Amino acid sequence: MSAARSSSEGRMRARLGPWALVIYGILAFAFLYLPIIIVVIFSFNDSRSTAQWSGFTMRWYQELMGDDQILLSLWNSLFVAVISTLIATVLGTLAALGLERYTFRGKLVVDSAFYLPIIIPDIAMAIMLLIFFNTSGIGFEPWRVSFLGTRLAVPYSVIIGHVAFNIAFVTVVVRARLASMDMTLEEAASDLYANSWQTFRRVTLPILMPGILGGALLAFTLSLDDFVITFFTSGAGFNTLPVRVFGMIKRGVTPEINAISTLMLLASFGLIVFSILSRRRSGSDEEAIQFGL
Amino acid sequence: MPNTIAVELRDVVKAFGSVVAVDNLSLSIPDGEFFSLLGPSGCGKTTTLRMIAGFEMPTSGEIDIAGEAQGYRPAHRRPVNTVFQHYALFPHMTVYDNVAFGLQMQKVDKSAIARRVAESLDLVQLNGMDKRRPKQLSGGQQQRVALARALINRPKVLLLDEPLGALDLKLRKEMQVELKTLQQEVGITFIYVTHDQEEALTMSDRIAVMDQGRVQQLGVPEDIYERPVSRFVADFIGETNFLHCMVMQTAPRGEVELAGGIRVPVSWIREGISPGSQALLSLRPEKINLFELSDTYPTGPDSAVVHGHVERLVYVGTDTHHTIKLDNGATVIARVQNFHVEEEPWEIGEEVIVQWDAAHARVFRE
Numbered sequence A: 001m002s003a004a005r006s007s008s009e010g011r012m013r014a015r016l017g018p019w020a021l022v023i024y025g026i027l028a029f030a031f032l033y034l035p036i037i038i039v040v041i042f043s044f045n046d047s048r049s050t051a052q053w054s055g056f057t058m059r060w061y062q063e064l065m066g067d068d069q070i071l072l073s074l075w076n077s078l079f080v081a082v083i084s085t086l087i088a089t090v091l092g093t094l095a096a097l098g099l100e101r102y103t104f105r106g107k108l109v110v111d112s113a114f115y116l117p118i119i120i121p122d123i124a125m126a127i128m129l130l131i132f133f134n135t136s137g138i139g140f141e142p143w144r145v146s147f148l149g150t151r152l153a154v155p156y157s158v159i160i161g162h163v164a165f166n167i168a169f170v171t172v173v174v175r176a177r178l179a180s181m182d183m184t185l186e187e188a189a190s191d192l193y194a195n196s197w198q199t200f201r202r203v204t205l206p207i208l209m210p211g212i213l214g215g216a217l218l219a220f221t222l223s224l225d226d227f228v229i230t231f232f233t234s235g236a237g238f239n240t241l242p243v244r245v246f247g248m249i250k251r252g253v254t255p256e257i258n259a260i261s262t263l264m265l266l267a268s269f270g271l272i273v274f275s276i277l278s279r280r281r282s283g284s285d286e287e288a289i290q291f292g293l
Numbered sequence B: 001m002p003n004t005i006a007v008e009l010r011d012v013v014k015a016f017g018s019v020v021a022v023d024n025l026s027l028s029i030p031d032g033e034f035f036s037l038l039g040p041s042g043c044g045k046t047t048t049l050r051m052i053a054g055f056e057m058p059t060s061g062e063i064d065i066a067g068e069a070q071g072y073r074p075a076h077r078r079p080v081n082t083v084f085q086h087y088a089l090f091p092h093m094t095v096y097d098n099v100a101f102g103l104q105m106q107k108v109d110k111s112a113i114a115r116r117v118a119e120s121l122d123l124v125q126l127n128g129m130d131k132r133r134p135k136q137l138s139g140g141q142q143q144r145v146a147l148a149r150a151l152i153n154r155p156k157v158l159l160l161d162e163p164l165g166a167l168d169l170k171l172r173k174e175m176q177v178e179l180k181t182l183q184q185e186v187g188i189t190f191i192y193v194t195h196d197q198e199e200a201l202t203m204s205d206r207i208a209v210m211d212q213g214r215v216q217q218l219g220v221p222e223d224i225y226e227r228p229v230s231r232f233v234a235d236f237i238g239e240t241n242f243l244h245c246m247v248m249q250t251a252p253r254g255e256v257e258l259a260g261g262i263r264v265p266v267s268w269i270r271e272g273i274s275p276g277s278q279a280l281l282s283l284r285p286e287k288i289n290l291f292e293l294s295d296t297y298p299t300g301p302d303s304a305v306v307h308g309h310v311e312r313l314v315y316v317g318t319d320t321h322h323t324i325k326l327d328n329g330a331t332v333i334a335r336v337q338n339f340h341v342e343e344e345p346w347e348i349g350e351e352v353i354v355q356w357d358a359a360h361a362r363v364f365r366e
């Protein structure tokens, strides 16, 4: 009797199982993508209203292209991302090499310190940086520079702040790659008359390259995306795109914001496709998995 | 060239913390020799090789290569090349670039490199594979690339760390022959690390048997097999029977007493074992002759004779392994070659006369 019951129960569960999974899947995807789809749709909405559909238009995009403030903040964002990524990638890679290859006094402390920016909340880091720039006298002096034909004034403090958190991410990604690298390859190179620089240049660096690119891409994305740290370290009157959007949103969600979001979405999508394609070309799929792409 | 010395180690010690990996090793390896380091896992073979290559520096002692003291000279400035156990081919380079690497580092000009790469790939029979990546090659092919990559530099000495370890048995046998032929062709000194005794015996000019960081015996393969000088060597190389015994006399001729008061002559007793002490007689299974009771068997002062019963027979194709229970309680294994198909096999339990010549019996410390 009880055996019969439990077996019919089992059958029911077997029938219910796949359906439950399908419904769960649909809900999960809806939860993730519905907001995005709504934003994209309303960026083409021919009305100031963000609640009601009243026909297709490209006018918000045209307005964006004519808005000097928004364009300036976009160039600021790109400039900060490019410069901080370059610096963080070089320093982060060197740090990864140092931490993975050498033992030294106090290594554990240095090692843990590197994870700090990943673990602590952005806001805590932002406040620490703010206090640091204020008290150290570095201040919020801008770097006046011409970037892609636009004159920018980017506070050094913002770049330093971005480098500070990006280093950690680059280091972690490069170290993962380094840890899985076969050390005898370096010995083989030196056995074949390569000095330590040539060994690094011809063997270690090319093998690390997917990791370095992965780390750089991560840093670039995080930097483009950052609001909190930029907001706290920029002093007055400096806007990156996220900071600018935040300023606009205080006056309510507008179709321009939807348009900006859609463009940023497109850009992120482009970055992901690029990184997957470049990884395909350079070879193995394990690497793609390793960097979570 | 007269017999100059390619590699010399003098009192080399390598300690990792409290672990002594290599303990006071001295070796002298002449030019053009195929020299093997043979020993069980962890005996210090790899460490020795790595010190010659310059990947590790000795804790004390000296290493000369081609008559030059190496001191703390780094690996990239030593005139030796290595074939690594797992090949260590550069995964991001083609076969061509892998093989060319050493010459590129030495700034040899491009056309000379191209010519020598072609020659080297020819030598290891890999022509036409130069555009492939290591991943696109079989284990045996990767191994040849590793060889070509090392040999192209025409090193004074080639160091090989279990280069065939990752190959299957059949390929391994083929590569053994190829490697040996190659070594004779190029005339370069090979220092070959292996823990496979058969490999060492078939390929080497001389073998150093190592244990716990020390050389236990050094000699030509025949010496190592036929005339082991310690229990460890006799046991590690090939198979052998050990019989407990008491040494009766060492001179003018050796004689020991086995269990049950059986006295047998022996050809060699390890130095320092005095009459009256317990020892171990070692006897290779193929050196034992079996006779039926009705047969005539060798007698005389150089012949050892013990009675026993056949306990077990194992047919292994070329020969049959006979396990014999001796009348004094000990057990020996005798390998008898299967000369004739029609020959009457022994029966289990049959009485048998076990005979060997004193020349094959060697006595070690227990």
Ligand SMILES: Nc1ncnc2c1ncn2[C@@H]1O[C@H](COP(=O)(O)OP(=O)(O)OP(=O)(O)O)[C@@H](O)[C@H]1O
Pocket (backbone or CB within 6 Å): B016, B019, B020, B021, B039, B040, B041, B042, B043, B044, B045, B046, B047, B048, B195
């Ligand atoms: N870098 C190291 N640090 C500490 N101990 C080491 C190191 N390298 C080797 N050893 C120790 O030294 C001893 C000899 O090691 P080695 O690698 O030379 O052995 P081996 O004869 O090559 O063995 P196998 O046949 O397993 O390769 C071992 O006890 C090993 O644990």
Ligand SMILES: [Mg+2]
Pocket (backbone or CB within 6 Å): B045, B046, B047
């Ligand atoms: Mg080893």
